[in-house]
Amino acid sequence: MSNTVISYSLTGNNRALADSVAKELSAEHIKIEEVKSRTMGSIVLDIIFNKSPTVRPLPDSSIKECDLIVLLGPVWMGKVATPLRLYLKYLKTHPYRYAFISISGGADGSNPGIAGELEKRTGRTPAVLLDLHITGLLPSSPRPTRKATSAYRLKPDDIVKLTGKIMTVLSP
Template sequence: MKPLIVYYSHSGNNEKLALELRDRIACDMYEIKEKKKRKDLSIFIDFLVKRNSRLAPLDFDPSGYGPIILLAPIWAGKIAAPMRTFIKQEKDKLTDYSFITLCSGAAGQREKITAELAALTPHKPAAVAELWVNNLLPEEQRNKIKYATNFRVQKEHMKQFDDEIRFFIEMALHTKKEGAPL
Protein backbone atom coordinates (compact mmCIF):
# COMPACT_ATOMS: atom_id res chain seq x y z
CA MET A 1 0.00 0.00 0.00
CA LYS A 2 1.00 3.59 -0.51
CA PRO A 3 1.55 6.07 2.35
CA LEU A 4 -0.88 8.96 2.79
CA ILE A 5 -0.68 12.28 4.58
CA VAL A 6 -3.93 13.60 6.07
CA TYR A 7 -3.66 17.07 7.54
CA TYR A 8 -5.62 19.94 9.02
CA SER A 9 -4.07 23.39 9.27
CA HIS A 10 -5.76 26.48 10.65
CA SER A 11 -2.87 28.95 10.29
CA GLY A 12 -1.01 27.29 7.42
CA ASN A 13 1.90 26.09 9.58
CA ASN A 14 0.89 22.42 9.55
CA GLU A 15 0.16 22.64 5.83
CA LYS A 16 3.80 23.64 5.27
CA LEU A 17 4.89 20.64 7.33
CA ALA A 18 2.54 18.38 5.32
CA LEU A 19 4.07 19.66 2.07
CA GLU A 20 7.57 19.06 3.42
CA LEU A 21 6.71 15.48 4.35
CA ARG A 22 5.00 14.89 1.00
CA ASP A 23 8.10 16.11 -0.83
CA ARG A 24 10.32 13.80 1.21
CA ILE A 25 8.28 10.61 0.91
CA ALA A 26 6.47 11.18 -2.42
CA CYS A 27 2.98 10.20 -1.34
CA ASP A 28 -0.62 11.33 -1.70
CA MET A 29 -1.89 14.08 0.57
CA TYR A 30 -5.39 15.01 1.69
CA GLU A 31 -6.52 18.14 3.52
CA ILE A 32 -9.32 17.89 6.07
CA LYS A 33 -11.74 20.74 5.46
CA GLU A 34 -14.59 22.00 7.54
CA LYS A 35 -17.98 22.90 6.10
CA LYS A 36 -17.59 26.46 7.38
CA LYS A 37 -14.45 28.58 7.74
CA ARG A 38 -13.33 28.48 11.36
CA LYS A 39 -12.90 31.65 13.41
CA ASP A 40 -10.39 31.82 16.27
CA LEU A 41 -13.17 32.10 18.88
CA SER A 42 -14.64 28.77 17.74
CA ILE A 43 -11.39 27.04 18.68
CA PHE A 44 -11.92 28.09 22.28
CA ILE A 45 -15.62 27.17 22.27
CA ASP A 46 -14.94 23.73 20.75
CA PHE A 47 -12.39 23.10 23.46
CA LEU A 48 -14.76 24.12 26.25
CA VAL A 49 -17.75 22.10 25.09
CA LYS A 50 -15.77 19.25 23.46
CA ARG A 51 -17.74 19.75 20.25
CA ASN A 52 -17.03 17.76 17.10
CA SER A 53 -16.27 19.68 13.92
CA ARG A 54 -18.55 19.58 10.90
CA LEU A 55 -16.25 18.29 8.19
CA ALA A 56 -16.72 18.53 4.45
CA PRO A 57 -17.35 15.08 2.94
CA LEU A 58 -14.24 12.98 2.36
CA ASP A 59 -13.35 12.23 -1.23
CA PHE A 60 -10.95 9.38 -0.46
CA ASP A 61 -10.98 6.12 1.50
CA PRO A 62 -8.21 5.82 4.11
CA SER A 63 -8.42 2.03 4.03
CA GLY A 64 -6.74 2.09 0.61
CA TYR A 65 -3.55 3.56 2.10
CA GLY A 66 -0.93 2.74 4.65
CA PRO A 67 0.82 3.90 6.64
CA ILE A 68 -1.16 7.09 7.23
CA ILE A 69 0.51 10.19 8.62
CA LEU A 70 -1.82 12.56 10.47
CA LEU A 71 -0.89 16.23 10.98
CA ALA A 72 -2.74 18.88 12.93
CA PRO A 73 -2.14 21.71 15.37
CA ILE A 74 -2.47 21.28 19.10
CA TRP A 75 -5.03 23.55 20.74
CA ALA A 76 -4.80 23.91 24.53
CA GLY A 77 -2.98 20.60 24.82
CA LYS A 78 -5.43 18.67 22.60
CA ILE A 79 -5.42 17.60 18.97
CA ALA A 80 -7.29 20.24 16.92
CA ALA A 81 -11.03 19.52 16.78
CA PRO A 82 -11.25 18.92 13.00
CA MET A 83 -8.54 16.23 13.13
CA ARG A 84 -10.07 14.73 16.27
CA THR A 85 -13.42 14.48 14.43
CA PHE A 86 -11.72 12.83 11.43
CA ILE A 87 -9.98 10.32 13.71
CA LYS A 88 -13.27 9.45 15.43
CA GLN A 89 -15.02 8.97 12.08
CA GLU A 90 -12.26 6.86 10.54
CA LYS A 91 -10.85 5.14 13.63
CA ASP A 92 -11.44 1.60 12.35
CA LYS A 93 -9.48 2.39 9.17
CA LEU A 94 -6.52 3.86 11.05
CA THR A 95 -4.70 0.60 11.73
CA ASP A 96 -1.23 1.84 10.73
CA TYR A 97 -0.84 5.54 11.47
CA SER A 98 1.42 8.15 13.02
CA PHE A 99 0.87 11.71 14.18
CA ILE A 100 3.07 14.79 13.88
CA THR A 101 2.37 18.40 14.71
CA LEU A 102 3.95 21.80 14.37
CA CYS A 103 2.84 23.47 17.59
CA SER A 104 3.90 25.93 20.29
CA GLY A 105 5.35 23.15 22.40
CA ALA A 106 5.09 22.21 26.04
CA ALA A 107 6.86 19.74 28.29
CA GLY A 108 4.99 16.42 28.55
CA GLN A 109 2.70 17.26 25.63
CA ARG A 110 3.82 14.36 23.41
CA GLU A 111 2.72 11.87 26.05
CA LYS A 112 -0.69 13.60 26.26
CA ILE A 113 -1.07 13.48 22.47
CA THR A 114 -0.18 9.77 22.48
CA ALA A 115 -2.75 9.10 25.21
CA GLU A 116 -5.42 11.08 23.34
CA LEU A 117 -4.76 9.07 20.16
CA ALA A 118 -4.97 5.82 22.11
CA ALA A 119 -8.35 6.92 23.51
CA LEU A 120 -9.68 7.89 20.07
CA THR A 121 -8.62 4.76 18.14
CA PRO A 122 -8.35 1.04 18.83
CA HIS A 123 -4.73 1.09 17.59
CA LYS A 124 -1.59 2.73 18.94
CA PRO A 125 0.27 5.15 16.66
CA ALA A 126 3.57 3.95 15.21
CA ALA A 127 5.11 7.34 15.99
CA VAL A 128 4.14 10.66 17.59
CA ALA A 129 6.24 13.78 17.14
CA GLU A 130 5.95 17.46 17.80
CA LEU A 131 8.02 20.22 16.27
CA TRP A 132 8.07 23.25 18.51
CA VAL A 133 7.53 26.73 17.09
CA ASN A 134 9.05 27.96 20.36
CA ASN A 135 12.41 26.68 19.10
CA LEU A 136 12.18 29.04 16.12
CA LEU A 137 11.46 32.15 18.18
CA PRO A 138 14.04 34.56 19.59
CA GLU A 139 14.83 33.76 23.23
CA GLU A 140 12.84 36.74 24.59
CA GLN A 141 9.67 35.56 22.77
CA ARG A 142 9.80 31.88 23.74
CA ASN A 143 7.03 30.38 25.86
CA LYS A 144 4.76 33.35 25.21
CA ILE A 145 1.58 32.19 23.51
CA LYS A 146 1.00 35.43 21.57
CA TYR A 147 4.31 35.01 19.73
CA ALA A 148 3.98 31.27 19.13
CA THR A 149 0.41 31.42 17.78
CA ASN A 150 1.16 34.34 15.47
CA PHE A 151 4.38 32.85 14.07
CA ARG A 152 4.13 31.72 10.45
CA VAL A 153 6.56 29.01 9.42
CA GLN A 154 8.40 29.30 6.12
CA LYS A 155 9.95 26.49 4.10
CA GLU A 156 13.44 27.43 5.30
CA HIS A 157 12.39 26.82 8.93
CA MET A 158 11.93 23.13 8.13
CA LYS A 159 15.72 22.79 7.90
CA GLN A 160 15.92 23.42 11.65
CA PHE A 161 13.70 20.36 12.21
CA ASP A 162 15.53 18.13 9.73
CA ASP A 163 16.72 15.50 12.24
CA GLU A 164 13.30 15.26 13.93
CA ILE A 165 11.50 15.00 10.58
CA ARG A 166 13.92 12.35 9.33
CA PHE A 167 13.50 10.26 12.49
CA PHE A 168 9.70 10.62 12.39
CA ILE A 169 9.57 9.44 8.77
CA GLU A 170 11.70 6.39 9.61
CA MET A 171 9.37 5.50 12.49
CA ALA A 172 6.13 6.26 10.62
CA LEU A 173 7.12 4.30 7.52
CA HIS A 174 8.77 1.52 9.60
CA THR A 175 12.02 1.88 7.70
CA LYS A 176 15.63 2.49 8.58
CA LYS A 177 17.73 3.21 5.53
CA GLU A 178 21.38 3.63 6.38
CA GLY A 179 22.87 6.59 4.57
CA ALA A 180 19.74 7.25 2.50
CA PRO A 181 18.36 10.77 2.64
CA LEU A 182 14.73 11.21 3.66
Protein backbone atom coordinates in the same frame (compact mmCIF):
# COMPACT_ATOMS: atom_id res chain seq x y z
CA MET B 1 5.71 1.20 1.56
CA SER B 2 2.76 3.42 0.63
CA ASN B 3 1.95 6.42 2.79
CA THR B 4 -0.94 8.86 2.90
CA VAL B 5 -0.46 12.30 4.45
CA ILE B 6 -3.56 13.93 5.92
CA SER B 7 -3.37 17.49 7.20
CA TYR B 8 -5.45 20.17 8.79
CA SER B 9 -4.14 23.68 9.39
CA LEU B 10 -5.75 26.93 10.50
CA THR B 11 -2.89 29.36 9.97
CA GLY B 12 -0.76 27.44 7.47
CA ASN B 13 2.12 25.96 9.51
CA ASN B 14 1.01 22.33 9.56
CA ARG B 15 -0.17 22.52 5.95
CA ALA B 16 3.21 23.82 4.77
CA LEU B 17 4.98 21.08 6.71
CA ALA B 18 2.56 18.42 5.43
CA ASP B 19 3.15 19.55 1.84
CA SER B 20 6.87 19.07 2.34
CA VAL B 21 6.51 15.67 4.08
CA ALA B 22 4.11 14.41 1.38
CA LYS B 23 6.58 15.44 -1.29
CA GLU B 24 9.45 13.72 0.51
CA LEU B 25 7.40 10.52 0.94
CA SER B 26 5.89 10.73 -2.58
CA ALA B 27 2.59 10.33 -0.75
CA GLU B 28 -0.94 11.35 -1.56
CA HIS B 29 -1.89 14.40 0.52
CA ILE B 30 -5.46 14.79 1.77
CA LYS B 31 -6.06 18.38 2.88
CA ILE B 32 -8.85 18.68 5.42
CA GLU B 33 -10.98 21.82 5.16
CA GLU B 34 -13.79 22.90 7.43
CA VAL B 35 -17.31 23.49 6.23
CA LYS B 36 -17.86 26.40 8.64
CA SER B 37 -15.30 29.15 9.11
CA ARG B 38 -13.20 28.81 12.25
CA THR B 39 -12.95 31.42 15.00
CA MET B 40 -11.09 31.54 18.33
CA GLY B 41 -14.49 31.31 20.06
CA SER B 42 -15.45 28.16 18.18
CA ILE B 43 -12.11 26.54 19.12
CA VAL B 44 -12.97 27.03 22.80
CA LEU B 45 -16.55 25.77 22.29
CA ASP B 46 -15.38 22.65 20.42
CA ILE B 47 -13.00 21.79 23.26
CA ILE B 48 -15.52 22.46 26.04
CA PHE B 49 -18.36 20.54 24.35
CA ASN B 50 -16.13 17.84 22.81
CA LYS B 51 -17.36 18.56 19.28
CA SER B 52 -16.24 16.94 16.03
CA PRO B 53 -16.75 19.62 13.38
CA THR B 54 -17.85 18.75 9.86
CA VAL B 55 -14.96 18.64 7.41
CA ARG B 56 -14.34 17.92 3.77
CA PRO B 57 -13.39 15.54 2.35
CA LEU B 58 -14.87 12.89 4.65
CA PRO B 59 -12.51 10.02 5.54
CA ASP B 60 -14.70 7.35 3.91
CA SER B 61 -14.48 9.03 0.54
CA SER B 62 -10.82 10.04 0.68
CA ILE B 63 -8.68 7.37 2.37
CA LYS B 64 -7.39 4.63 0.08
CA GLU B 65 -5.48 1.48 1.04
CA CYS B 66 -1.99 2.33 2.37
CA ASP B 67 0.62 1.11 4.87
CA LEU B 68 0.86 4.25 7.00
CA ILE B 69 -1.34 7.31 7.51
CA VAL B 70 0.61 10.40 8.58
CA LEU B 71 -1.67 12.95 10.25
CA LEU B 72 -0.44 16.51 10.72
CA GLY B 73 -2.29 19.28 12.52
CA PRO B 74 -2.00 21.84 15.30
CA VAL B 75 -2.56 21.41 19.01
CA TRP B 76 -5.28 23.61 20.48
CA MET B 77 -5.63 24.00 24.24
CA GLY B 78 -3.66 20.82 24.82
CA LYS B 79 -5.82 18.78 22.41
CA VAL B 80 -5.42 17.60 18.83
CA ALA B 81 -7.14 20.27 16.67
CA THR B 82 -10.82 19.33 16.51
CA PRO B 83 -11.12 19.20 12.67
CA LEU B 84 -8.98 16.02 12.82
CA ARG B 85 -11.47 14.24 15.07
CA LEU B 86 -13.58 12.63 12.33
CA TYR B 87 -10.41 11.11 10.92
CA LEU B 88 -9.34 9.83 14.35
CA LYS B 89 -12.79 8.28 14.76
CA TYR B 90 -12.47 6.65 11.34
CA LEU B 91 -9.19 5.04 12.47
CA LYS B 92 -11.02 3.40 15.36
CA THR B 93 -12.87 1.15 12.92
CA HIS B 94 -10.17 0.98 10.21
CA PRO B 95 -6.94 -0.53 11.54
CA TYR B 96 -4.38 1.49 9.58
CA ARG B 97 -1.01 2.19 11.18
CA TYR B 98 -0.85 5.89 11.79
CA ALA B 99 1.53 8.63 12.89
CA PHE B 100 0.55 11.96 14.46
CA ILE B 101 2.85 14.91 13.90
CA SER B 102 2.28 18.50 14.93
CA ILE B 103 4.11 21.78 14.78
CA SER B 104 2.51 23.41 17.81
CA GLY B 105 3.43 26.49 19.84
CA GLY B 106 5.11 24.96 22.89
CA ALA B 107 5.04 28.20 24.89
CA ASP B 108 3.61 26.34 27.89
CA GLY B 109 5.92 23.35 27.49
CA SER B 110 5.00 20.01 25.96
CA ASN B 111 1.44 18.85 25.32
CA PRO B 112 1.28 15.80 27.58
CA GLY B 113 -2.38 14.99 26.91
CA ILE B 114 -2.01 14.20 23.22
CA ALA B 115 -0.85 10.59 23.55
CA GLY B 116 -3.83 9.68 25.75
CA GLU B 117 -6.26 11.54 23.52
CA LEU B 118 -5.02 9.74 20.39
CA GLU B 119 -5.31 6.39 22.13
CA LYS B 120 -8.81 7.16 23.35
CA ARG B 121 -10.08 8.40 19.97
CA THR B 122 -8.48 5.74 17.73
CA GLY B 123 -8.38 2.81 20.16
CA ARG B 124 -4.62 2.36 19.80
CA THR B 125 -1.29 4.12 20.14
CA PRO B 126 0.24 5.82 17.09
CA ALA B 127 3.27 4.22 15.42
CA VAL B 128 4.92 7.65 15.73
CA LEU B 129 3.99 10.69 17.83
CA LEU B 130 6.00 13.85 17.27
CA ASP B 131 5.00 17.14 18.91
CA LEU B 132 7.37 19.70 17.42
CA HIS B 133 7.41 23.18 18.91
CA ILE B 134 7.77 26.66 17.47
CA THR B 135 9.67 27.58 20.65
CA GLY B 136 12.43 25.31 19.33
CA LEU B 137 12.75 27.56 16.28
CA LEU B 138 13.00 30.80 18.27
CA PRO B 139 15.73 32.16 20.54
CA SER B 140 15.24 30.72 24.03
CA SER B 141 15.86 34.06 25.75
CA PRO B 142 13.61 35.87 26.37
CA ARG B 143 11.30 32.86 26.71
CA PRO B 144 8.85 32.92 23.73
CA THR B 145 5.32 33.87 24.71
CA ARG B 146 2.05 32.28 23.58
CA LYS B 147 1.39 35.39 21.51
CA ALA B 148 4.76 35.11 19.74
CA THR B 149 4.45 31.38 19.01
CA SER B 150 0.86 31.68 17.75
CA ALA B 151 1.87 34.52 15.40
CA TYR B 152 4.89 32.64 14.03
CA ARG B 153 4.70 31.31 10.47
CA LEU B 154 7.20 28.67 9.36
CA LYS B 155 9.98 29.90 7.09
CA PRO B 156 11.39 27.81 4.24
CA ASP B 157 14.47 26.95 6.36
CA ASP B 158 12.27 25.78 9.24
CA ILE B 159 10.34 23.51 6.89
CA VAL B 160 13.55 21.90 5.61
CA LYS B 161 14.81 21.38 9.18
CA LEU B 162 11.50 19.99 10.52
CA THR B 163 10.95 17.75 7.47
CA GLY B 164 14.41 16.26 8.09
CA LYS B 165 13.46 15.45 11.71
CA ILE B 166 10.17 13.91 10.61
CA MET B 167 11.79 11.76 7.94
CA THR B 168 14.21 10.42 10.55
CA VAL B 169 11.40 9.16 12.77
CA LEU B 170 9.27 7.88 9.89
CA SER B 171 12.11 5.89 8.33
CA PRO B 172 11.87 2.18 9.22
